[in-house]
Amino acid sequence: TSSYICVLSGSHLISALAVRFPHWRILTVDNLQYCSSLKNLRSVEASSKYTFIPGDVCDPFLIKRLFATEKIDIVFHCAAETHVENSFLCPSRFMRVNADGTGVLIRAAFEARVRRFIYISTDEVYGDSLEQPFDELSPKRPTNPYSASKAAAENIVMSYWMKHKFPVLITRSSNVYGPHQHHEKVIPRFLSLIQRDQKCTIQGSGLQSRHFLYVSDVTDAFLTLMEKGILGEIYNIGSSFEIPIIQLARELVKMKVKDVSEEALVDWMEFVEDRPVTELRYPMISDKLHKLGWRPKVTWKEGIRRTIQWYEENPNYWPSISENGEESPASCDQTPSHAMPYHVR
Numbered sequence: 001t002s003s004y005i006c007v008l009s010g011s012h013l014i015s016a017l018a019v020r021f022p023h024w025r026i027l028t029v030d031n032l033q034y035c036s037s038l039k040n041l042r043s044v045e046a047s048s049k050y051t052f053i054p055g056d057v058c059d060p061f062l063i064k065r066l067f068a069t070e071k072i073d074i075v076f077h078c079a080a081e082t083h084v085e086n087s088f089l090c091p092s093r094f095m096r097v098n099a100d101g102t103g104v105l106i107r108a109a110f111e112a113r114v115r116r117f118i119y120i121s122t123d124e125v126y127g128d129s130l131e132q133p134f135d136e137l138s139p140k141r142p143t144n145p146y147s148a149s150k151a152a153a154e155n156i157v158m159s160y161w162m163k164h165k166f167p168v169l170i171t172r173s174s175n176v177y178g179p180h181q182h183h184e185k186v187i188p189r190f191l192s193l194i195q196r197d198q199k200c201t202i203q204g205s206g207l208q209s210r211h212f213l214y215v216s217d218v219t220d221a222f223l224t225l226m227e228k229g230i231l232g233e234i235y236n237i238g239s240s241f242e243i244p245i246i247q248l249a250r251e252l253v254k255m256k257v258k259d260v261s262e263e264a265l266v267d268w269m270e271f272v273e274d275r276p277v278t279e280l281r282y283p284m285i286s287d288k289l290h291k292l293g294w295r296p297k298v299t300w301k302e303g304i305r306r307t308i309q310w311y312e313e314n315p316n317y318w319p320s321i322s323e324n325g326e327e328s329p330a331s332c333d334q335t336p337s338h339a340m341p342y343h344v345r
Protein backbone atom coordinates (compact mmCIF):
# COMPACT_ATOMS: atom_id res chain seq x y z
CA THR A 1 0.00 0.00 0.00
CA SER A 2 1.16 3.52 -0.59
CA SER A 3 2.03 5.80 2.28
CA TYR A 4 1.99 9.55 2.55
CA ILE A 5 5.19 10.94 3.84
CA CYS A 6 6.08 14.50 4.66
CA VAL A 7 9.69 15.63 4.80
CA LEU A 8 10.62 19.04 6.12
CA SER A 9 13.81 19.88 4.12
CA GLY A 10 16.37 17.09 3.56
CA SER A 11 16.77 16.73 -0.21
CA HIS A 12 18.98 13.62 -0.18
CA LEU A 13 16.44 11.87 2.02
CA ILE A 14 13.63 12.78 -0.38
CA SER A 15 15.56 11.38 -3.35
CA ALA A 16 16.35 8.18 -1.42
CA LEU A 17 12.71 7.72 -0.40
CA ALA A 18 11.54 8.25 -3.98
CA VAL A 19 13.91 5.53 -5.22
CA ARG A 20 13.18 3.05 -2.43
CA PHE A 21 9.41 3.59 -2.27
CA PRO A 22 8.27 4.63 -5.76
CA HIS A 23 4.57 4.22 -4.87
CA TRP A 24 4.64 6.52 -1.88
CA ARG A 25 3.45 10.09 -2.06
CA ILE A 26 6.08 12.48 -0.83
CA LEU A 27 5.38 16.03 0.29
CA THR A 28 8.15 18.47 1.11
CA VAL A 29 7.87 21.71 3.00
CA ASP A 30 10.83 24.07 2.77
CA ASN A 31 11.20 27.83 2.99
CA LEU A 32 14.20 27.84 0.64
CA GLN A 33 16.62 29.71 2.84
CA TYR A 34 20.09 30.72 1.62
CA CYS A 35 21.44 27.19 2.23
CA SER A 36 18.74 25.22 0.40
CA SER A 37 17.97 25.04 -3.29
CA LEU A 38 15.27 23.58 -5.48
CA LYS A 39 18.09 22.33 -7.71
CA ASN A 40 18.73 19.70 -5.02
CA LEU A 41 15.36 18.14 -5.85
CA ARG A 42 15.81 17.78 -9.61
CA SER A 43 15.78 13.99 -9.43
CA VAL A 44 12.21 13.93 -8.09
CA GLU A 45 10.57 17.12 -9.36
CA ALA A 46 8.98 15.49 -12.42
CA SER A 47 7.39 12.66 -10.42
CA SER A 48 3.61 12.76 -10.02
CA LYS A 49 4.11 11.29 -6.54
CA TYR A 50 6.04 14.30 -5.36
CA THR A 51 4.78 17.70 -4.20
CA PHE A 52 6.81 20.69 -3.11
CA ILE A 53 5.15 23.13 -0.72
CA PRO A 54 7.00 26.38 -0.14
CA GLY A 55 6.52 27.32 3.48
CA ASP A 56 7.85 27.73 6.95
CA VAL A 57 7.74 25.19 9.75
CA CYS A 58 6.96 28.07 12.11
CA ASP A 59 3.75 28.95 10.26
CA PRO A 60 0.98 27.30 12.29
CA PHE A 61 -1.71 28.06 9.68
CA LEU A 62 0.18 26.44 6.85
CA ILE A 63 1.25 23.45 8.91
CA LYS A 64 -2.22 22.86 10.34
CA ARG A 65 -3.79 23.12 6.91
CA LEU A 66 -1.25 20.71 5.50
CA PHE A 67 -2.08 18.02 8.03
CA ALA A 68 -5.80 18.67 7.72
CA THR A 69 -5.85 18.32 3.94
CA GLU A 70 -3.31 15.53 3.36
CA LYS A 71 -3.40 12.11 4.99
CA ILE A 72 0.17 12.03 6.25
CA ASP A 73 1.53 8.79 7.75
CA ILE A 74 5.17 9.59 8.39
CA VAL A 75 7.01 12.84 9.14
CA PHE A 76 10.75 13.39 8.87
CA HIS A 77 11.56 16.70 10.51
CA CYS A 78 14.89 17.93 9.13
CA ALA A 79 13.97 21.63 8.96
CA ALA A 80 16.38 23.71 11.01
CA GLU A 81 18.75 26.59 11.31
CA THR A 82 21.95 24.55 11.36
CA HIS A 83 25.03 26.72 11.37
CA VAL A 84 26.77 27.02 14.75
CA GLU A 85 28.51 30.32 13.99
CA ASN A 86 25.26 31.99 12.95
CA SER A 87 23.63 30.79 16.16
CA PHE A 88 25.83 33.05 18.24
CA LEU A 89 24.73 36.01 16.10
CA CYS A 90 21.02 35.13 16.04
CA PRO A 91 20.24 32.97 19.08
CA SER A 92 16.57 33.88 19.16
CA ARG A 93 16.06 32.96 15.53
CA PHE A 94 17.56 29.54 16.22
CA MET A 95 15.19 29.08 19.14
CA ARG A 96 12.25 30.19 17.04
CA VAL A 97 12.92 27.96 14.04
CA ASN A 98 14.36 24.92 15.81
CA ALA A 99 12.38 24.80 19.04
CA ASP A 100 9.15 26.72 18.32
CA GLY A 101 8.99 25.30 14.78
CA THR A 102 9.21 21.79 16.19
CA GLY A 103 6.42 22.65 18.61
CA VAL A 104 4.17 23.84 15.77
CA LEU A 105 4.89 20.76 13.71
CA ILE A 106 4.55 18.08 16.36
CA ARG A 107 1.28 19.48 17.62
CA ALA A 108 -0.21 19.37 14.12
CA ALA A 109 1.22 15.89 13.51
CA PHE A 110 -0.13 14.66 16.83
CA GLU A 111 -3.61 15.99 16.12
CA ALA A 112 -3.52 14.32 12.70
CA ARG A 113 -2.50 10.99 14.31
CA VAL A 114 0.65 10.58 12.26
CA ARG A 115 2.09 7.03 12.55
CA ARG A 116 5.76 8.03 12.89
CA PHE A 117 7.44 11.34 13.69
CA ILE A 118 11.19 11.22 13.17
CA TYR A 119 13.14 14.17 14.51
CA ILE A 120 16.59 14.75 13.04
CA SER A 121 18.85 16.05 15.80
CA THR A 122 22.61 16.29 16.27
CA ASP A 123 25.56 14.88 18.24
CA GLU A 124 26.12 18.46 19.41
CA VAL A 125 23.39 18.15 22.03
CA TYR A 126 25.89 16.17 24.14
CA GLY A 127 28.44 19.00 24.16
CA ASP A 128 31.99 17.96 23.34
CA SER A 129 34.16 15.35 25.01
CA LEU A 130 37.88 14.72 24.80
CA GLU A 131 37.84 11.14 25.99
CA GLN A 132 34.54 9.52 26.83
CA PRO A 133 32.31 8.65 23.85
CA PHE A 134 28.60 9.43 24.20
CA ASP A 135 25.82 6.90 24.09
CA GLU A 136 22.14 7.75 23.96
CA LEU A 137 21.89 7.86 27.77
CA SER A 138 24.62 10.47 28.15
CA PRO A 139 23.32 13.78 29.47
CA LYS A 140 22.63 16.65 27.11
CA ARG A 141 25.04 19.54 27.69
CA PRO A 142 24.79 21.84 24.68
CA THR A 143 27.49 24.50 24.43
CA ASN A 144 26.19 26.79 21.69
CA PRO A 145 22.79 28.35 20.88
CA TYR A 146 22.34 25.99 17.92
CA SER A 147 22.73 22.81 19.95
CA ALA A 148 20.74 24.34 22.82
CA SER A 149 17.82 24.91 20.44
CA LYS A 150 18.11 21.35 19.09
CA ALA A 151 18.14 19.98 22.65
CA ALA A 152 15.04 22.04 23.45
CA ALA A 153 13.33 20.66 20.35
CA GLU A 154 14.23 17.10 21.37
CA ASN A 155 12.64 17.71 24.75
CA ILE A 156 9.43 18.90 23.11
CA VAL A 157 9.37 15.82 20.87
CA MET A 158 10.03 13.49 23.81
CA SER A 159 7.29 15.12 25.88
CA TYR A 160 4.71 14.00 23.28
CA TRP A 161 6.01 10.46 23.67
CA MET A 162 5.95 10.61 27.46
CA LYS A 163 2.55 12.23 27.75
CA HIS A 164 0.67 10.69 24.81
CA LYS A 165 2.82 7.81 23.54
CA PHE A 166 2.84 9.71 20.26
CA PRO A 167 5.14 7.55 18.05
CA VAL A 168 8.36 9.57 17.87
CA LEU A 169 12.00 8.71 17.14
CA ILE A 170 15.04 10.95 17.49
CA THR A 171 18.32 10.68 15.59
CA ARG A 172 21.63 12.31 16.53
CA SER A 173 24.18 12.28 13.74
CA SER A 174 27.80 13.26 13.23
CA ASN A 175 28.90 15.79 10.60
CA VAL A 176 27.49 15.02 7.17
CA TYR A 177 29.26 15.69 3.86
CA GLY A 178 28.65 15.04 0.18
CA PRO A 179 27.32 16.68 -3.00
CA HIS A 180 24.96 19.70 -2.87
CA GLN A 181 26.03 20.88 0.60
CA HIS A 182 26.19 24.66 1.04
CA HIS A 183 29.72 26.01 1.40
CA GLU A 184 29.17 27.37 4.89
CA LYS A 185 30.12 23.84 6.07
CA VAL A 186 33.79 23.03 6.36
CA ILE A 187 34.34 20.48 3.55
CA PRO A 188 32.55 22.34 0.73
CA ARG A 189 34.03 25.58 2.02
CA PHE A 190 37.61 24.34 1.85
CA LEU A 191 36.99 22.73 -1.55
CA SER A 192 35.47 25.92 -2.94
CA LEU A 193 38.34 28.02 -1.58
CA ILE A 194 41.05 25.70 -2.96
CA GLN A 195 39.27 25.60 -6.31
CA ARG A 196 39.61 29.39 -6.42
CA ASP A 197 43.26 29.31 -5.36
CA GLN A 198 42.39 30.67 -1.95
CA LYS A 199 43.56 29.47 1.44
CA CYS A 200 41.55 27.22 3.76
CA THR A 201 40.23 29.31 6.64
CA ILE A 202 41.19 27.33 9.75
CA GLN A 203 39.31 28.52 12.81
CA GLY A 204 41.50 28.55 15.93
CA SER A 205 44.27 25.95 16.09
CA GLY A 206 42.57 23.51 13.71
CA LEU A 207 43.28 20.75 16.23
CA GLN A 208 39.57 20.29 16.90
CA SER A 209 38.32 17.23 15.06
CA ARG A 210 35.06 16.02 13.55
CA HIS A 211 33.57 12.64 12.62
CA PHE A 212 32.32 12.71 9.04
CA LEU A 213 29.59 10.59 7.46
CA TYR A 214 28.85 10.45 3.76
CA VAL A 215 25.33 11.65 3.07
CA SER A 216 23.96 8.39 1.62
CA ASP A 217 24.98 6.57 4.81
CA VAL A 218 22.96 9.05 6.84
CA THR A 219 19.86 8.67 4.66
CA ASP A 220 20.28 4.87 4.92
CA ALA A 221 20.27 5.26 8.70
CA PHE A 222 17.06 7.35 8.53
CA LEU A 223 15.35 4.68 6.43
CA THR A 224 16.55 1.90 8.74
CA LEU A 225 15.07 3.77 11.69
CA MET A 226 11.82 4.47 9.89
CA GLU A 227 11.41 0.72 9.32
CA LYS A 228 12.99 -0.82 12.42
CA GLY A 229 13.49 1.89 15.04
CA ILE A 230 11.82 1.40 18.42
CA LEU A 231 9.31 4.14 19.17
CA GLY A 232 10.23 6.63 21.87
CA GLU A 233 13.94 5.87 21.41
CA ILE A 234 16.96 7.98 20.49
CA TYR A 235 19.62 6.70 18.07
CA ASN A 236 23.16 7.95 17.51
CA ILE A 237 24.33 7.89 13.89
CA GLY A 238 28.10 8.00 14.22
CA SER A 239 31.14 7.45 12.08
CA SER A 240 34.53 5.94 12.89
CA PHE A 241 36.18 8.40 10.52
CA GLU A 242 37.54 11.22 12.66
CA ILE A 243 39.91 13.91 11.42
CA PRO A 244 41.35 17.12 12.91
CA ILE A 245 40.33 20.15 10.83
CA ILE A 246 43.91 21.11 10.03
CA GLN A 247 44.55 17.59 8.74
CA LEU A 248 41.34 17.78 6.72
CA ALA A 249 42.62 20.94 5.04
CA ARG A 250 45.97 19.26 4.27
CA GLU A 251 44.27 16.22 2.75
CA LEU A 252 41.91 18.29 0.62
CA VAL A 253 44.77 20.45 -0.69
CA LYS A 254 46.76 17.32 -1.56
CA MET A 255 43.79 15.86 -3.42
CA LYS A 256 43.04 19.07 -5.33
CA VAL A 257 46.44 20.64 -6.06
CA LYS A 258 48.71 18.65 -8.33
CA ASP A 259 52.22 17.85 -7.05
CA VAL A 260 51.95 20.07 -3.99
CA SER A 261 54.91 19.51 -1.65
CA GLU A 262 54.57 18.88 2.11
CA GLU A 263 56.31 22.21 2.81
CA ALA A 264 53.95 24.12 0.51
CA LEU A 265 50.85 22.87 2.30
CA VAL A 266 51.11 25.56 4.94
CA ASP A 267 50.74 28.21 2.22
CA TRP A 268 47.22 26.91 1.67
CA MET A 269 46.13 27.64 5.25
CA GLU A 270 45.01 30.84 6.85
CA PHE A 271 44.43 30.80 10.59
CA VAL A 272 41.36 32.87 11.41
CA GLU A 273 39.53 33.80 14.59
CA ASP A 274 38.07 30.87 16.49
CA ARG A 275 34.39 30.47 17.29
CA PRO A 276 33.19 31.75 20.67
CA VAL A 277 33.32 28.14 21.89
CA THR A 278 35.76 25.59 20.43
CA GLU A 279 34.10 22.20 20.44
CA LEU A 280 37.04 19.82 20.31
CA ARG A 281 35.37 16.56 19.34
CA TYR A 282 32.07 14.69 19.47
CA PRO A 283 32.84 10.98 19.90
CA MET A 284 29.77 8.71 19.83
CA ILE A 285 28.88 5.07 20.21
CA SER A 286 26.28 3.89 17.67
CA ASP A 287 25.80 0.29 18.87
CA LYS A 288 22.07 0.73 19.19
CA LEU A 289 21.73 1.52 15.50
CA HIS A 290 24.27 -1.14 14.51
CA LYS A 291 22.01 -3.70 16.18
CA LEU A 292 19.32 -2.75 13.66
CA GLY A 293 21.70 -3.69 10.86
CA TRP A 294 23.03 -0.28 9.81
CA ARG A 295 26.70 0.37 9.16
CA PRO A 296 28.31 3.16 7.12
CA LYS A 297 29.09 1.77 3.67
CA VAL A 298 30.94 4.58 1.94
CA THR A 299 34.59 4.92 2.96
CA TRP A 300 36.13 8.36 3.40
CA LYS A 301 38.29 7.73 0.33
CA GLU A 302 35.29 7.00 -1.84
CA GLY A 303 33.01 9.63 -0.28
CA ILE A 304 35.48 12.46 -0.64
CA ARG A 305 36.32 11.37 -4.20
CA ARG A 306 32.65 11.64 -5.16
CA THR A 307 32.30 14.93 -3.32
CA ILE A 308 35.34 16.52 -4.96
CA GLN A 309 34.17 15.37 -8.36
CA TRP A 310 30.71 16.84 -7.78
CA TYR A 311 32.08 20.25 -6.73
CA GLU A 312 34.41 20.27 -9.73
CA GLU A 313 31.51 19.55 -12.06
CA ASN A 314 29.23 22.10 -10.38
CA PRO A 315 31.44 25.08 -9.50
CA ASN A 316 28.63 27.64 -9.70
CA TYR A 317 25.89 25.68 -7.98
CA TRP A 318 25.83 28.05 -5.00
CA PRO A 319 26.49 31.79 -5.12
CA SER A 320 30.20 32.08 -4.54
CA ILE A 321 31.96 32.86 -1.29
CA SER A 322 32.66 36.60 -1.37
CA GLU A 323 36.06 37.94 -2.43
CA ASN A 324 37.56 38.28 1.04
CA GLY A 325 36.66 34.68 1.76
CA GLU A 326 34.04 35.62 4.34
CA GLU A 327 30.34 35.14 4.01
CA SER A 328 27.97 37.75 5.27
CA PRO A 329 26.36 36.53 8.48
CA ALA A 330 22.72 35.63 8.13
CA SER A 331 20.69 38.70 9.00
CA CYS A 332 18.69 38.26 12.16
CA ASP A 333 17.40 41.71 12.83
CA GLN A 334 14.13 41.43 10.95
CA THR A 335 11.50 43.40 12.80
CA PRO A 336 8.16 41.62 13.08
CA SER A 337 5.57 43.54 11.05
CA HIS A 338 3.30 43.91 14.08
CA ALA A 339 6.06 45.44 16.22
CA MET A 340 5.15 48.60 18.11
CA PRO A 341 7.37 51.63 17.49
CA TYR A 342 9.95 51.92 20.24
CA HIS A 343 11.16 55.32 21.38
CA VAL A 344 14.36 55.80 23.31
CA ARG A 345 13.95 58.61 25.80
Ligand SMILES: Cc1cn([C@H]2C[C@H](O)[C@@H](COP(=O)(O)OP(=O)(O)O[C@H]3O[C@H](CO)[C@@H](O)[C@H](O)[C@H]3O)O2)c(=O)[nH]c1=O
Binding pocket: 082, 083, 084, 121, 122, 123, 124, 173, 174, 175, 176, 184, 185, 186, 187, 189, 201, 202, 203, 204, 206, 208, 209, 210, 245, 279, 282
Ligand atom coordinates in the same frame (compact mmCIF):
# COMPACT_ATOMS: atom_id res chain seq x y z
C1 LIG B 1 33.35 26.49 8.00
C2 LIG B 1 34.62 26.28 8.77
C3 LIG B 1 34.67 25.42 9.85
N1 LIG B 1 35.84 25.23 10.53
C4 LIG B 1 35.85 24.28 11.67
C5 LIG B 1 34.88 24.64 12.77
C6 LIG B 1 34.48 23.28 13.31
O1 LIG B 1 35.44 22.92 14.30
C7 LIG B 1 34.62 22.34 12.12
C8 LIG B 1 33.33 21.93 11.45
O2 LIG B 1 32.58 23.10 11.17
P1 LIG B 1 31.17 23.04 10.43
O3 LIG B 1 31.35 22.41 9.09
O4 LIG B 1 30.61 24.41 10.45
O5 LIG B 1 30.32 22.01 11.30
P2 LIG B 1 29.98 21.93 12.89
O6 LIG B 1 30.12 23.23 13.56
O7 LIG B 1 30.77 20.79 13.42
O8 LIG B 1 28.42 21.57 12.82
C9 LIG B 1 27.88 20.71 11.81
O9 LIG B 1 27.77 19.38 12.27
C10 LIG B 1 26.80 19.14 13.27
C11 LIG B 1 26.85 17.69 13.65
O10 LIG B 1 27.96 17.51 14.49
C12 LIG B 1 25.43 19.59 12.80
O11 LIG B 1 24.49 19.40 13.81
C13 LIG B 1 25.48 21.06 12.39
O12 LIG B 1 24.24 21.49 11.90
C14 LIG B 1 26.54 21.25 11.34
O13 LIG B 1 26.65 22.62 10.99
O14 LIG B 1 35.45 23.02 11.17
C15 LIG B 1 37.00 25.90 10.18
O15 LIG B 1 38.07 25.71 10.80
N2 LIG B 1 36.96 26.75 9.12
C16 LIG B 1 35.82 26.98 8.39
O16 LIG B 1 35.86 27.78 7.42
